[in-house]
Amino acid sequence: MITYIFLQQYWWFLISLLGGLLVFLLFVQGGNALIFLAGKSEQERELIINSTGRKWELTFTTLVTFGGAFFASFPLFYSTSFGGAYWVWMLILVTFVFQAVSYEFQGKVGNLLGRNTFRVFLTLNGCLAPLLIGTAVGTFFTGSQFVVDKAAVGNIAAPVxxxxxxxxxxxxxVAEPFNVGFGMMVMALSITLGALYLINNIDNDKLASELRRSLLVSFVGFLLMLVFVLFKLLTMDGFAVDANGIIVMEKYKYLHNFLQMPVVLAMLLVGAVLLVVGVALTAWRKNFKRGIWLAAPGTVMAVMAIFMIAGYNNTAYYPSINDLQSSLTLANSCSSEFTLRTMSIVSLIIPFVVAYIAYFWRQMDRKSLTTEELNTSDKY
Amino acid sequence: MVETALVDWSRLQFAMTAGYHWLFVPLTLGLAVIMAVMETIYVVKGDEFWKQTAKFWMKLFGINFAVGIATGIILEFEFGTNFSNYSWFVGDIFGAPLAIEGILAFFMEATFFAVMFFGWEKVSKRTHLVATWLTGIGAAISAIWILVANSWMQHPVGMEFNPDTVRHEMVDFWALVLNPVAISKFFHSVFSGWMTGSIFAIGISCWYLIKKREVRFALASIRVAAIVGIVGTFAVMLSGDSSAVHVAEYQPMKLAAAEGLENGGQRAPFSIVPGVEVPGVLSVLATHDINGYVPGINNLLNGYTTPQGEVVPSAEEKIERGRLAIEAFGDYRKLSGSDPAAAAEARKVLDENVEYFGYGYIDSKQELVPPVWLVYWAFRVMIGLGGALLLLMCVVLWAEYKKSLASMTWLQWAALLSIPLVYVAGQAGWIVAEVGRQPWVIEGLLPVKAAVSSVSVAAVQTTFFIFVAIFTLFLAIELRILINAIKKGPEIENY
Structure with a gap:
């Protein structure tokens, strides 16, 4: 029986999945963060840009679809967070806007600002976008300051x-260390993924050895941040929802969520192991290039687990520390049953979309990118 | 208290973003078809010339596409950042097409765009052709869903107001998708993109003719572009005709403003310019009947009775009933926990007046009139330029058919100088559609002033100027890169 509650949970699963895919696809950003760090020569930088440049639209589209899916399934989040945390979202958007044009503009004659300026834009987006997105997601656990009053619609002068x-x-x-730590963790993860992806996608030994070095540094940074974030997460008070929909603080809420949802805990652990194995094999075995294909499912699983403990098991996923009862839960922020049901039917097309993306991804990447290929005109 | 300045700046920011977005999107829609047709000719004939011709237009397509994406993402998120109340009040309906657009269209565009640009040596000729078509089809599918969303704002259907959740909720998905306004708006917008792509390609090709360069390439491009453009323009005219009927039916104030019609009636005249009118033509356009009744601005404000006996209430009465609805909503919220009988009574009053809910936020009836001069002139600019551009494309195609285009310098110059005009026509069209529906963000249900987010005016001003600066910079760079690429020309030997 597909109930309203089930539909809410199903849509939170899809949001988690899109979140997981988005973080994996942030390898584009992570790769761009390495344009100047790992790319020592012009040729190497071109290789990096042309490698991430063939995938950036997928990341961008996933971000847009993540936003669209959130709007369709949990519109009160869209309304509260975007309209409220105005500056954070605007900053994220601005970095993405610069990224969107930079690939196309950087190598073209007449681009006004010069090639390196656009590459700096790519690098800035590469660092800031994961940092800011991560910081914003951190507030799913630490809370934000907002008030929701639906009855305000009846106030003609101030209906907001x-x-x-x-x-x-x-x-x-940013005043909350957990949020910043979360952001830095996502940033380090995206650079790790970027390095893994570039090692896999580009056939150039010199660049590969630079990338392996970047991989180790970023991964160590990631692990440090992960330990910090997990420690805080498992020891902090969380925002629980009782049977009447009342929000209450619960000690060790997120630890409880992991323990009460062992599948989610397993997803986190398996995800982490896949990531570690993917990085370790790539770092220590010179000929091993497929680390990204272990890290990718690992990342998706681990990120999904994080979203799931934020929203499942009677938890308020977007808490208000200003007015606890304004906190957003799956039930009080979701779309109507009719809309969720309709959109669930639409969601059945997602496997088909993933399949054709995967098929053409393979078609396009059968051969690694080489400097010879950059001698043709089909490049950025 | 929602400040007027906040409403104005929020609107301005959205209008500016949409205006910029609509500079880049029509070219994407139109060039996609033109280059796909060219690549099809290449695959069928096997002539390398057509491949290089298609590749040249693809290069320009790619430069333009990126800026379209950049402006598009801002638009999507501005619904949340600047119109947060809107996002909750109708998010149950409005979010769905946006999500579907992402799932169905954007991934298609993103995937096949990469295959089209970088896959020449990686996939077969036919697969590549399919990828090129799918990039364009993806763009058109994207247009379907965003216009379904937009049309719902112009003519809301398939929903009910739920006072418990305080929002409109979807009850009929197909009513939303098959909204007649959405269908005509989709064809009108997408085919206007074909016009833009065609005029752009014809204009640039004529520049080569003026310069006596790449003559074979230029003439071949003109043949394809002119045919696509002429087909597109006729489709624009047909869909424009049904759009007019829909506007007359669902948004009569927009039509009255577009015509500057103060007092309407039967056999309403069509104004060509102020003081020059053709009797009865507006009735024909709006109702497909010379005796059709078209209300003017004053009729709409003061109320009127149609010849069929339908009584349309005055603006004051609508405002009064809107206030009743909002008051009843407040009572219902207060009483539903404590006094079910009184709450049911309040609910009854709400249901009886809910169709005028949005009018309750309106302070005076003058607010219900959009800026007439702007809508009036934008409408004339759109139609006038549309007609002139159709004529131009027909003359160009005819001249090419007669093999005389290469020597008709005046016509080449006319085509080149038409490029900005097609953009002006497109912008004017959106001004008619969007300014013409003011003060409503959703016709009759929610005025713009009740839709905005609670952020400071200074914050919106700041982001407005940041975006103006960024988009203007991008536009300048895009133009410069395009001009450089055009000067360099296609990589075709033995032209």
Missing amino acids: ISRWANGWHGLEA
């Missing part, structure tokens, strides 16, 4: 439902 309770409009998230 969601209001941010401070003038910082989201920037205050």
Whole structure:
């Protein structure tokens, strides 16, 4: 029986899946963060840009679809977070806007700002986008300052439902070390994934050895941040929802969520192991290039687990520390049953979409990218 | 209190972003078809010339495509950042087409765009051709869903207001998708993109003719582009005709503003320019009947009775009933926990007046009139330029058929100078559609002032100027790169 509750949970699963895929696809950003660090010569930089440049639209599209899916399934989040944490989202958007044009513009004659400026834009987006997205997701656990009052619609002079309770409009998230740690963790992860992807996708020994070095550094950074974030997460108080929909603080809520949902815990652990194995094999075995294909499912699983403990098991996934009862839960922020049901039917097309993307991905990447290929005109 | 300045700046930011977006999208829609046709000719004939011709237009397509994506993502998120109340109040309906657009269209575009640009040596000729077509089809599918969303704002259907969740909720998905406004808007917008792509390609090709360069390439491009453009323009005219009927039926104030019609009636005249009118033509356009009744601005504000006896209430009465609905909504919320009988009574009043809910936020009836001069002139600019551009394309095609285009310098110059005009026509079209529906973000249900986010005016001003600067910079760079690429020309030997 497909109930309203089931549909809410199903859509949170899809949001988690899109979140997981998005973080995996942030290898594009991570790779771009390495344009100047790992790419020592012009040729190497071109290789990096042309490698991530053939995938960037998938990342971008996943981000847009993540936003669209959130809008369709949990519109109160869309309304509260985007309208409230205004500056955070605007900053994220601006970095992506610069990225979108930089590939096409950087190598073209007449681009006004010069090739390196656009590459700097790519690098900036490469670092800032994962950092900011991670920081924003950190607030799923630490909470934000907002008030939701649906009855406000009846106030003709001031009908706004969601209001941010401070003038910082989201920037205050950086005052909480957990959020920043979360952001830095996502940034280090995306650079790790970027290095793994480039090692797999580009056939160039010199660049590969530079990338292996970057891989180790970023992965160590990631592990440090992971330990910090997990320690905080498992020891912090969380935002629980009781049977009447009342939000209460619960000690060790997220630890409880992992223990009460062993499948989710297993996803996190298996994901982490796959990631570690993927990195370790790539770092220590010179001829091993497929680390990304272990790290990719690992990342998707681990990120899904994080989203799941934020929203499942009677947890408020977007808490308000200003007014606890304004916190967003799956039940109070979701679309109507009819819309969720309709969109669930639409979602059945997702496996087909993933299949054709995977098919053409393989077709396009059967041969690794080489400097010879960059001598043709089919490049950025 | 929602400040007027906040409403204005939020609107301005959205309008500016949409305006920029609509500079890049029509070219994407049109060039996609033109280059796909060219590549099809290449695959059928096996002539390398057509491959290089297609590749040249693809190069320009790629430069333009990126900026379209950049402006598009901002638009999507601005619904949340700047119109958060809207996002909740109708998100149950409006979010769905946006999500479907992502799943169905954007992934298709993203995947096949990469195959089209980098797959020449990696996939077979036929697969490549399919990828090129699918890139364009993806763009058109994207247009379907965003226009379904937009049309729902112009003519909301398939939903019910739920006072418990305080939002409109979808009850009929197919009503949303098959909204007649969406269908005509889709064809009107997409085919106007064909016009843009065609005029762009014809204009640039004529520049080569003026310069007496790449003559074979230029003439071949003109043949394809002119045919695509003429087909597109006729489709624009047909869909424009049904659009007019829909506007007359569902958004009569927009039509009255577009015509500057103060007092309407039967056999309403069509205004060519102020003071020059053709009797009865507006009735024909709006109702397909010379005796059809078209209300003017004053009729709409003061209320009127149609010849069929339908009584349309005055603006004051609508505002009054809207206030009743909002008040009843408040009572229902207060009483539903404590006094079910009184709550049911309040609910009844709400249901009786809910179709005027949005009018409850309106302070005076003058707010219900959009800026008439802007809509009036934008409408004339759109139609006038559309007609002139159709004529131009027909003359160009005829001249090419007669083998005399290469020597008709005046016509080449006219075509080149038409490129900005097709953009002006496209922008004017959106001004008619969007300014014409003011003050409504959703016709009759939610005015813009009740839709905005609660952020400071200074914050919106800041992001507005940041985006203006970024988009203007991108536009300047895009133009410069395009001009350089055009000067370099296609990589065709023995032209």
